[in-house]
Amino acid sequence: MKGSQMKKVFVVYATDNVGTAVLEPIRAGDHVGCNGERSDLEVIALDEIAYGHKIALMDIAQGDTVLKYGLSIGSATRDIKEGEHVHAHNVESNRGRGDLSERSAVTAE
Amino acid sequence: MSEFLGFRRPNGDVGIRNHLLILSGTVYANGVCERVADTIHGAVPITHANGRCQVAPDLRVTRRFLAGTAMNPNVGAVVIIDHFKEEGMTAEDLADDIAPTGKPIATVNIRGDGGFISAVDKATRYAQDFARQISLQAREAAPMSQILFGTECGTSDTTSGLASNPANGLAGELLIAQGGRMLMAECTEWMGCENWLTDKAANPAIAEAILAGVQHMEARALASGEDIRGSQPTGDNMAGGLTTIEEKSMGAVKKIGDSPIIEYLEIAEAPSKTEPGNYVMYGPGMGAESISSMAAAGCQVLTFCTGGGHTSNHPIMPTIKVTGNRQSFELMRDTVDVDVSGVFTGDITLAEGGQIVYDEVERVCNGYLTKSEALRDNNSFAIHRVGPSI
Numbered sequence: 001m002k003g004s005q006m007k008k009v010f011v012v013y014a015t016d017n018v019g020t021a022v023l024e025p026i027r028a029g030d031h032v033g034c035n036g037e038r039s040d041l042e043v044i045a046l047d048e049i050a051y052g053h054k055i056a057l058m059d060i061a062q063g064d065t066v067l068k069y070g071l072s073i074g075s076a077t078r079d080i081k082e083g084e085h086v087h088a089h090n091v092e093s094n095r096g097r098g099d100l101s102e103r104s105a106v107t108a109e
Numbered sequence: 110m111s112e113f114l115g116f117r118r119p120n121g122d123v124g125i126r127n128h129l130l131i132l133s134g135t136v137y138a139n140g141v142c143e144r145v146a147d148t149i150h151g152a153v154p155i156t157h158a159n160g161r162c163q164v165a166p167d168l169r170v171t172r173r174f175l176a177g178t179a180m181n182p183n184v185g186a187v188v189i190i191d192h193f194k195e196e197g198m199t200a201e202d203l204a205d206d207i208a209p210t211g212k213p214i215a216t217v218n219i220r221g222d223g224g225f226i227s228a229v230d231k232a233t234r235y236a237q238d239f240a241r242q243i244s245l246q247a248r249e250a251a252p253m254s255q256i257l258f259g260t261e262c263g264t265s266d267t268t269s270g271l272a273s274n275p276a277n278g279l280a281g282e283l284l285i286a287q288g289g290r291m292l293m294a295e296c297t298e299w300m301g302c303e304n305w306l307t308d309k310a311a312n313p314a315i316a317e318a319i320l321a322g323v324q325h326m327e328a329r330a331l332a333s334g335e336d337i338r339g340s341q342p343t344g345d346n347m348a349g350g351l352t353t354i355e356e357k358s359m360g361a362v363k364k365i366g367d368s369p370i371i372e373y374l375e376i377a378e379a380p381s382k383t384e385p386g387n388y389v390m391y392g393p394g395m396g397a398e399s400i401s402s403m404a405a406a407g408c409q410v411l412t413f414c415t416g417g418g419h420t421s422n423h424p425i426m427p428t429i430k431v432t433g434n435r436q437s438f439e440l441m442r443d444t445v446d447v448d449v450s451g452v453f454t455g456d457i458t459l460a461e462g463g464q465i466v467y468d469e470v471e472r473v474c475n476g477y478l479t480k481s482e483a484l485r486d487n488n489s490f491a492i493h494r495v496g497p498s499i
Contacts, residue, residue: 012270012275022268023453036455051267052349071302088347095302
């Protein structure tokens with residue numbers, strides 16, 4: 001699918017594996033392309049992606065790093081399929097966690 | 110190496126404005142300051158609620174804010190007005206702090222000079238002389254490396270971390286490439302992405318100071334009963350699509366670019382270094398206090414990245430509002446200066462967005478008025494408190 005029929009998400013950085021819906025809401029089954037970086041990628045949405053929410057641009061395995069701004073925003077808590085909604089149900093923080101103080105998080109890297 | 114036309118000070122600093130400051134030493138001198146500023150062409154009053162009944166460490170911070178604001182290169186001359194003699198914070202103490210800049214300074218004491226009417230009379234005559242004196246000064250060419258470029262974000266939304274902040278970070282990199290310095294405060298927003306900052310620290314002491322600064326701010330909030338880390342991201346953030354604290358914080362701190370962090374500063378402290386790069390400062394996320402601390406540190410210009418459309422404007426440090434939200438730009442067209450929402454539609458790249466922001470900064474350095482300057486909406490002078498009133 002080309003041009004105006006395709007819905008678009010925004011990708012901040014070339015190495016990101018998620019895009020953000022900022023132009024229009026996305027429904028399951030929509031063909032989704034990327035503005036910003038990764039204009040080469042096209043995925044089919046598996047879920048509804050509301051304004052401001054993220055979609056997986058590729059498969060992300062459990063434990064893998066979720067990348068936005070080219071940086072880690074957390075780890076996948078289960079396998080995430082290309083086109084899935086990426087949010088608190090399948091990603092967890094590696095930072096503000098009670099079981100992991102900020103100092104140990106920093107030195108652990 | 111590009112240049113701008115600015116006002117050279119006796120100590121070598123270069124301002125982008127030539128303000129006459131009417132500086133209040135204490136809350137009880139505010140009325141006289143405002144009366145004087147009403148009379149004199151171009152005079153800017155700096156008034157506030159502090160200067161009396163503060164514990165010593167808090168008073169020292171207040172003094173740094175007030176003296177630093179007057180020392181800012183954008184100020185050409187200063188009239189300081191106080192009402193009595195506060196230990197450690199008299200008009201003379203402030204004048205001593207400001208004196209190394211070599212700019213004209215006068216002091217007036219309301220009690221010593223015979224009350225409100227006499228103080229207004231005396232201060233107004235000083236102010237008239239200074240206003241005419243600095244009006245003789247012409248702009249002259251100076252390298253962009255003279256610029257200390259402050260940056261802030263507020264009323265952030267989904268667009269902030271994606272467009273205005275990263276475009277701003279790229280604009281900072283363009284200035285740093287010219288030998289300039291960029292300053293970011295708001296250490297509450299570093300929480301969750303401390304490692305991104307510490308990785309950039311030019312030495313381990315800076316990295317330690319960054320971690321300690323965040324912990325200190327967190328501890329202060331916790332002492333008042335608020336767990337600011339545990340409550341992040343907030344329910345609103347989650348509903349808006351932000352998943353983790355690092356995602357939220359990263360969106361905020363991306364308003365600086367990838368250059369090394371050269372120095373960690375205490376609130377309202379001027380950098381001691383001149384090397385190009387990023388500088389970071391301890392301080393709250395509260396916009397007016399944060400940008401006032403950056404003006405007191407010597408920033409001549411500031412970009413204020415905003416999703417919802419912010420009205421913040423510092424009285425002496427031109428405050429350029431940048432948004433990635435087209436709707437906010439349309440709604441607040443008289444207030445928001447730069448629109449980079451074109452990155453979402455693919456009309457511009459993020460790199461082009463960075464260039465647009467940088468070009469606006471350079472224009473403002475050359476004298477172009479920001480929208481809020483043209484409106485004289487000088488709403489954002491505020492002093493951060495680190496102790497109770499007693």
